[in-house]
Amino acid sequence: MSGVYDVLKERGFVEQVSDESKVRAMLEKSVTCYIGFDPTSDSFHAGSLVPIMALAHMQRHGHRVLAVVGGGTAMIGDPSGKTELRQLVSKEEIDANAEGLKRQLAHFLDFSGGTAFMVNNADWLRPLNYIEFLRDVGRHFSVNKMLAAESYRMRLETGLNFIEFNYMLLQAYDYLELYRRHGCTLQMGGNDQWGNILAGADLIRRVEHGEAEALTFPLLTTATGAKMGKTEKGAVWLDPKRTSPYEYYQYWINADDRDVGRFLALFTLLPMDEVRRLASLAGEELREAKEILALEATKMNHGESEAFKAREASRALFSGEGGVDESSVPTVEMDRRRFEEGIPAFALFADAGLAKTRGEARRLIAQGGGYVNGRRLEAADETITAGELRDGALMLRAGKKKYARVKAS
RNA sequence: GGGGAGGUUCCCGAGCGGUCAAAGGGAACAGACUGUAAAUCUGUCGCCGAAGGCUUCGGAGGUUCGAAUCCUCCCCUCCCCA
Known part of the structure; x- marks a missing residue:
């Protein structure tokens, strides 16, 4: 158990510590630590991988x-680092989300051996009595100090x-x-x-x-300044239903050169x-290196x-x-009759999810970024017929990297 | 409660009666170049479409031949004063 601190430090997990020598000493023996997660969704995304x-x-x-x-606390909304009031979420939603999160954490943590637990702060926060809370907890907080805190300073400008101002008290x-309950002496985040x-x-x-x-x-943030775990298409989810293992893998392999070392240290367990x-x-x-990063990171989650x-x-x-094992490429099913009747290429791309609108699909193809079975399309309104099907499916490609398989059914 | 400034397309931000689907920048997308990287250059960037049409500028009404632009009411944000 020795040396986690050094491991974390070496791998780039440590930004600030309250007292480095104390923490290091503390971690020589077994401690109980905690990290809070927001149940505002039923899936984590790659941005939460560092704490996980x-x-x-x-x-x-x-x-x-x-x-x-x-x-x-999700019923309150943490103002830290946000510039606007966060959406408040209903109780039912939060409880359902918590379940989903636990299933995902189970890929990274072993909940069976009595060394990992999932707890919900609703258990003690919801029954709180306001008056008692003010007396027991509120009196220990200095408003002056809170206002000086970095996390609130930004919000003081916009309101x-x-x-939200109470969030800090609740998390404290x-x-x-x-x-008290678990002897927890280290909080990370x-x-x-x-x-x-x-x-x-x-x-x-x-x-x-x-x-x-x-x-x-x-x-x-990535080397180009983007938030971790976000792509043009949105968040990279840990839930395979939202982000397929293939797309997940692609996210990592597309990492910027400059990020490879950092990412390997943070998101894999390689020595x-x-x-x-x-x-x-x-x-x-x-x-x-990127291939290894992608493989290892994908293994962790999927x-x-x-x-x-x-x-x-x-x-x-x-x-x-x-030859591709086409089953691992995101697949969309489409009515076979549409192919028999012939479907305009732009409609096909839009319906397959490779373009948000038909107009976007037209542009894509007009600019030379549309492929069917590896053949570059000449015109957006080209008709695709059943004759193009190979084993009852088509391989579509948008631009250089986005693929989708369309299966006729 | 009083006074002031605002809410424009993904973001920032021009526009202030027609020439506005709306300048400019960023982001994003495609192409070229490459290494499924970055940088660079070119193009695209509301929706449907062949032309052309349709829906947008906080919300609802109104004035006008015509409104993002003017008027009324409402909602929201920020600042100053209480």
Whole structure:
């Protein structure tokens, strides 16, 4: 169990720590740590992988980890790092979402051995009595201090309402409650949570005279400045129904050169020696590193067999045409009669999801970015007929990288 | 509660009675170049379409031959004062 701290540090997980030497010493023995997650959706996306991987490391090093879903706080909305009031979510939705999140966490954490737990802060937040809460918790908070906090300062310019202003108290109270219930002495989170986490550690000190620490992760952006886990098409979800393993794999293999080393360290469990070797590859060779990154990251989330399937599909599609295990490419079903009648290419692309509108599909094809079975289309209104079907399916390609298989049924 | 400034297409931001589907920038998409990377260059970037049509400028009404642009009411945001 020794050395998680160094592992986390070396792999790039550490942005700020409340007290480095204390935390390091604390982690020599088994501790209980927690990270809060927002149940505003029933799936995580790649942007949440840093905290998830951090928990995975902690558990692997013999610590107890708590994944806390903010069933209570999600009803408030955390203002940190946001410029606008967040959408409030209903209770029912939150509870259902929490279930989905737990299933995904189970790919990274082992919930069976009594060293990983999922708890919901709704359990203690919802029954709270306002008056008591103000007396017991509220009195420990200085408004002056809160206003000075980085997380609120930004919002002070655009406006912050009272409900959000309370978020810090609730999250601090979470930490206190977890300290009491589970002996939790380390809270981790994204760097935007720094203020909230410290507030919790502070509260524990004041109320329980206990010692609790804080550790934050860097907020990642890609080398081009994009948010981690976002693509033009939206978030990269961990849920295979929202982002297929193939697309997930593609997200990683498309990583910017400059991100490869960081990503290998953060999102795979490969030994750091290997990570460093891969990251030092230059030029075209770096593609090998990206392939490993994509494979390993996909394995973590979707398991080995899906990861290998995704790699095969990806290799086949990008190494020229030819035999592809087409089943791993996103597939859309379409009525066979439409092919028998003949379908205009632009309609086909739009309906297959490769373009949002028919107009966009027209443009795509007109600009030379539309392919059917590897043949570049000349005109957007070209008619595609059943004669083009191969084994009852068509392989469509939009631009260089987007594929879709259309199956006639 | 009083006073002021605003809400424009994904974002920022011009427009302030016709020439506006709406400048400019960013993002995004396609092509060329490449290594499924970046950078660069070119093109595209409301919806349907062959022409042409249709729906947009916070919401609802109104004035006008004609409104994103003028008027009325409403909603929302920010600032100053209470």
